[in-house]
Amino acid sequence: MSAVRVALRLARRGAWRARGRSALIMVMIGLPVLVITALLTLTETMNITPREGLTAELGAADAHISQAPEGTVLSQQGGGANWSTGRDEAAAPRLAATEVAALLGPGTRLIPFNEGVLQLGTKRVDALETDLRDPLTKGTLTLSEGRLPSAREVAVTPALGLRPGDLLRPAGAEPLTVVGVVQHPHRPSLRKVVGPDLPLLRNEFWSPRGYGTGWLADTTKPVTWTDVPALNRAGLYVTSRTMITDSPPSPVRAPALTLRYTVGIATMVIMVALVTVLLAGPAFAVGLRRRRRELAEIAAQGGSAGQLRTIVLADGLILGGAATLVATVLGIGAGTLGAPVTARWGGQTGPPQVPWPPVLAVAALGLLTGLVAALVPALQAARQNTATVLADRTPAAADRRGWPLAGAALILAGLGATVIARRQPDSVWVLASAVPVLLGLVALTPWLVRQTGRPAARLWLPLRISVRDAVRHRSRTASAVAAVMAVTATAVAVGIGTHSEYMDRRNAYTSARPAGMLAIWAGTIDDATWRRLHAEATRLLPGVPLATGYQARNAENRRYALRYTVRWNGIRTRRTAAIGDQALLELLQGRHDPQAAAALANGKAVVFDATALRNGKLTLRAGSTSGPPRTIEVPAVPATPADEHQGGALLPRALVEQAGFSTKESQLYAMHRPPADSTLWRDLAKVTPRVTVASEEGYQNTPDPGLWGWLVGALVLVVGGTLAATRLAAADMRPERATMAAIGAPPRTLRTVVAGQALYISGLGALVGLAAGAVTGVALSRPMTTHGAGDPATIAVPWPFVIAVVVGLPLLATAAALITRTRLPLARRLL
Structure with a gap:
């Protein structure tokens, strides 16, 4: 029997005997594989190709025709479409259904397929005007409850939460009765009302496959790409079954292997492998100590150092292979089952698909990670002293002299690279420069553990025992500390970079009007129309004070806008100065400012x-x-x-008139927030369709919730890794704890000893990770928040998040370690 087969058999038996430790190692190795595989499968399943979405778009029809607004110039190609909505004399006018059918050839049958919105009280909902009873619509929406609608009836999608028998009350129209519930083949979160005759509100902005007038067409001959130019010239956007099925599928091009892309992928792989190896390493180290007598007996019977390494590496191969296999299967299942669930919150889902090349690459990475995690214990096994082990004496831990120097050199090199990378426009270089810093800290961690163990004599007895045991078993402790450090550094760096970007976006927000201000203006209208618009606005807003704004005109009565440029948060911003009086000034300032009012009265501009x-x-x-x-x-x-x-800025009328312009009323302003169901714009549009109503809502974006997703990930890795190392340390300390129990130590003291290990591992790792993450996070903030030369970076620290990661997670891990079982039977001790 070959040595490799023997090693694999020993590894399999050892893994089965220590099932708890084996399961822990498999979780550490398999968790990243499972998560990445699930994300890859989820993304691929939720990606609907044109061929997969053909039935949902066309049903049983041969083509879908969408009519562009009058005056639109449309040019449709295989890669997309270009269109412009300028008033071009050569652009085609809108066509009737009979004219569209004539363009598609004799025998063509069309049914309406109009997209728009319904106004239901204070809400708007997407709507499709078509007859689902027509065979051409088969497959676009599937009936799941009730029946298909006829005149004055509608069907709804499940996301609206309506059932047959409910009534919809569109604004300005008769009620519609819900008679059925229909489902989209790929979009379970779709909120839509469907019926053959709906009072649609058309959207003025048109885009292909968006809101607008359309038809499903049953043609006698296929609509091919050769027919498209003529249809485009007629203002028709077309999607046909032949255009999609006869076109060769678009080749899936891998991203260009640019230096930036290669560095980004390499950085991600190194980080994932590093954290996994550091988390699984302590478990392999403990497994080595439990098997060291077995290995020593093999060595005493003639086993070579290479055979001992093979036996320990076989552990990594068996456990890494099993973890990778299980995680890959579970990841594919999670991605496949998670796609419909995710699509309910938004998005789409299609048939289950697995991107095998990247999935297999991730599986290979997981297997390699298991082997690398077992590499250090394998080298230790090859160097262990057989006589010392057989005598049941613990070998003294010795640090490698060159590791601290190598670690310091890597840290300095990484910091130098970070200084250079922060000047680059892409953040991937900062992330890449953080890798040597983390690797250097990993190499430096055993030295840090030894140095931090020196003050242990001043600690409380249980903590002193915990720290001294951690220092004595530095190979196990350093790996766990380094894992916590890497996770903390990554979370802190991402937190600072993300929060800085959010604060930069918030600081970059600017408006010429305060939040809560309502503005009403119109395009080119005559004086009589403006007076009617002013009177109607006053009637519709009773009791709301209205301030007047003015427009500058030259001697030829041409409109002029008065603008100036200013840098706002590093971005050149062009503003239009308003023209008005004291009433408008008080609205813009939110109060009465005597100095600003006096300046405006004296013919000076007031600038904000x-x-x-x-x-x-x-x-x-x-x-x-x-x-x-x-x-x-x-x-x-x-x-x-x-x-x-x-x-x-606000300019007084006299100042504008001194510059050679005349002024004319053209805007109305008020501090008023219209209710959600306000019909103000619609009522004013009855006076003139050129009217515009704008309400300033202020900055609306909220901090990225993904930041707290990083906290959840850090929680799992930090607390899980700390508890794993703590349980392994508790198993290692079983003789010492048994002796403490024999001489009368209460369970509380024994639990404190175990919790002290968790506090030491997670606390030291969090502090070192905070320093490394802060440096990378500050460097990340520059490429993520600068907008050109001379623009300073925005640096913002999310203190609640950082405190939760650096302080909260170690305390949580310590509290969780307090529940570790501490009652042990007495063990035989050699004196």
Whole structure:
């Protein structure tokens, strides 16, 4: 029998005897494989190709036709479509259904397939106007409850939560009765109402396969790419079964192997493998100590150092292979089953698909990780002293002299690379430069463990025992500390970078109006229409004070906009200065400011961007679409706006008229928030369709919830890795704990000894990880928040998140370790 077969058999038997430790190692190795495999499978399953989505889009029809708005120039190609909605005299007018059928050839039958929205009280819901009873729609939506709708009836998707018999009350139309529930083949989260005659609100913005008028077409001949140009010239966007099925599938091109892409992939692989090896390493080390007598007996009978290494590496092969196999199967299952669940929250799902090349690559990485995690114990097994082991004496732990120096060199090299990488526009270089820093800290960790063990004499007895045991078994402790350090450093770095990016986006937000301000204006209208619009707005907003804004016009009555440029959060921002009086100034400032009011009364501009002023002057560029531009310089004073992120300027009418312009009423402003069901715009549009109603809502974005997802991941890895190392340490300390129990130590003391190990491992790893993560996070903030040369980086620390990672997780791991079983039978001790 070969040595490899013997080693594999011994590894299999050893793994079965120590089932708890084996399961722990398999979890450590298999968890990253499972997560990555599940994500790959989930992404591939939720990616619907045009051929897979053909039935949902066309049903049983030969083609789907969408009509572009009148005046749209459309050009459709195999890779997409280009269109412009400018008023082009050569653009085609809108066509009737009979004209569209004539373009598609004799014998063509069309049914309406119009996309729009329904106004239901205060809410809007997507709607499809078509007759689902027609055979052409078969497959687009599947009936799951009730029946298909006829006139004045609708079917709804399950996400709306309605059932047959319910009523829908569209604004300005008769109620619609729900008679059925239909499901989309790929989009379970779809919220849509379907019926043959719906009071749709058309969306003014058109895009292919978006809102608008459309048809499903049953043609006598296939609609091919040769027919598309003529249809495009008629203003029709077409998707046909032949265009999709006869076209060769788009080749799946792997991303170009650029240096940036290669470095990014290598960084991710190294980080995943490093954390996995560090988490699984202590378990293999403990397994070696439990088997060292067995290995010593093999060595005493003539076993070579290479055979001892093979036996220990076989542990990594068996456990890593089993973990990878199980994790791959579970990952594929989780991704396949998770796709429909995820799609219910948004997105789409198709038939189960597995991207085998990347999945197999991840499985190979998991197997390699198991072998690497067992490599250090295998080298230790080959170097152990047979006589010392057979005499049941614990070999003294010795540090390698060169490791601290190598670690320090890697750290310095990584810090130097970080300084250079933070100047690059891409954050991948900062992440890559963090790898040598982490590797250097891993090499330096045994030295750090030994140095931090020196003050242990001043600690409370249970903690002193814990620290001294951790220092004595540095190979086990250093691996666990390094794992916690790597996880903490990654979480802190990502936290600082992500939060800095969020704060930069928030600081970059700016508006010329304070939150809560309502603005009403119109395009080119005559004075009589403006007076009617003003009167109607006053009637519709009773009791709401309205401030008037004005528009600058030249002698030829051409409209001019007065603008200036300012840098806001490092970005050049162009603002339009408003023209108004004291009432508008109070709205923009949210209060009465005597100094600003006096300046405005004296013919000076009031500016909310202090950096735009030069020697008490504001330079404005007067621009018009139909006249020559002008540059004017006006006296100005700085003032404080109502909101932190508000900018802009207000010019008095007299100042504008002194510059050679006339002024005309053209805007209305009020501090008023219309309710969600407000019909203000629709009512004002009855006066003129050119009216615009805008309500300033302020900054709406919230911090990225994914940051706390990192906290959950760090919780699993830090607490799980710490508890795993603690349980292994508790097993190692069984003789010492048994002796302590024999001389009267209470269970509380024994639990404190075990918890002390958890506190030491997680606390030291968290502190070192905080330092490494802070450096990388600050470096990450520059490429993630700068917008060009001279723009300073935004650095923001999410203190609650950092405290939760660096302080909360070690305390949680310590508290969890307190429940570790401490009652042990007496053990025989050699004196």
